[in-house]
Amino acid sequence: xxxxxxxxxxxxxxxxxxxxxxxxxxxxxxxxxxxxxxxxxxxxxxxxxxxxxxxxxxxxxxxxxxxxxxxxxxxxxxxxxxxxx
Numbered sequence: 001x002x003x004x005x006x007x008x009x010x011x012x013x014x015x016x017x018x019x020x021x022x023x024x025x026x027x028x029x030x031x032x033x034x035x036x037x038x039x040x041x042x043x044x045x046x047x048x049x050x051x052x053x054x055x056x057x058x059x060x061x062x063x064x065x066x067x068x069x070x071x072x073x074x075x076x077x078x079x080x081x082x083x084x085x
Contacts, residue, residue, distance in 0.1 A: 002017075028044070030043055
């Protein structure tokens with residue numbers, strides 16, 4: 001396990017082998033997480049929006065789901081209008 005120095009400004013240098021292994025590039029960003037008394041450094045996605053794409057992907061497309069929703073909404077409105085005096 002490599003030992004690193006912490007500068008007076010609180011900076012540390014991550015060894016090159018670990019930077020290459022985990023895709024940490026300079027200039028770049030990393031996430032610092034504290035968990036169970038440990039500090040975890042993990043690469044931050046270059047663009048969080050692009051990296052999250054498809055994460056919540058459903059079985060149907062959003063367009064199809066929206067069309068079904070609007071169709072059901074129209075059906076319910078027509079049913080409600082038929083009940084009005």
